């Protein structure tokens with residue numbers, strides 16, 4: 001019996017996580033698997049350089065459905081995605097909804113699926129920062145509270161889920177699909193234009209990214225952070241691919257200090273080329289701390305918490321905080337050559353997606369696990 005998987009992607013950090021799952025599903029199908037998928041793009045990110053370029057570079061097929069939700073407040077995006085995804089499910093119900101990460105699209109589709117009696121599998125389930133002021137933390141908690149099957153990236157995540165009372169038989173420690181994509185594309189990374197424009201040299205420049213509302217939405221905070229980064233970089237060039245949220249705020253401020261190269265968001269292959277050859281990365285992203293850990297690049301996280309503790313306990317990441325003055329001692333350590341070397345966390349080996357598809361085959365192939373297939377679920381909903 002054909003089993004239909006809905007694969008949900010909505011925002012930039014989702015695309016590198018779904019790419020290897022799609023490839024693993026295609027490989028399984030070529031070997032006779034009955035798993036099929038429907039790729040659903042919620043449209044949360046819609047700019048070419050926030051979405052389309054990732055599809056092209058990572059060879060992701062065009063979405064089967066685009067919900068086209070676009071920009072809006074958290075509630076507007078959540079409501080828009082739920083309403084539109086529900087229509088898709090009412091037209092044709094799927095056998096499982098696979099969501100990845102912690103963006104608004106993840107939570108909205110998980111809720112919708114469960115209410116339509118579709119089981120939910122959460123790739124990167126179990127992460128917790130403990131910071132309830134972050135929309136992503138709410139998304140993680142809500143999603144995990146209704147998830148059937150958890151595909152996890154770390155022992156920390158497994159422990160968090162056990163603490164929540166999740167039955168161990170529904171937790172599958174598979175590794176990290178974002179790192180699957182990194183390993184697959186390492187040799188394809190390509191020099192961005194800024195390399196020659198700014199005359200960059202290997203390990204002699206910084207890369208920064210900033211997009212968290214509490215870092216970039218306040219003018220004072222944003223300029224204080226950037227001022228401190230420029231000051232403590234001691235004249236080393238800094239490349240700053242600017243997220244649209246941050247760009248809007250910077251445009252208002254007219255802020256452009258010397259040595260800071262502000263550019264448009266980069267494609268996956270160009271961004272990771274820059275990171276791989278950088279001396280260090282300064283960021284408020286979560287995913288980038290995983291990539292720097294695997295590439296052995298020093299990373300300073302401008303946040304007060306992290307949901308990816310293994311990037312600190314094992315990797316090259318340090319949690320600096322959001323007070324700009326806190327950066328100084330870390331930069332000094334870097335300039336003195338005292339940065340830790342780090343190691344790659346367990347199972348971050350490029351095979352996470354293969355493991356996920358293996359588990360899905362077993363879970364969906366066993367009717368007692370899923371309770372019912374899409375046909376019987378559809379019948380149940382029809383009065």
Ligand code: UD1
Pocket residue numbers: 011012013044045046047048050051071072102103104105135136211243244245285
């Ligand atoms: C979202 C995720 C965050 C992730 C980040 C990566 C949530 C809650 N947050 O935050 O976890 O790290 O993506 O980028 O889901 N915009 C554009 N073009 C686009 C997309 C957005 O101009 O293609 C603008 C929007 O109009 C909005 C701002 O960027 O003003 C923020 O976009 P939004 O999707 O709301 O959240 P992000 O800050 O990108």
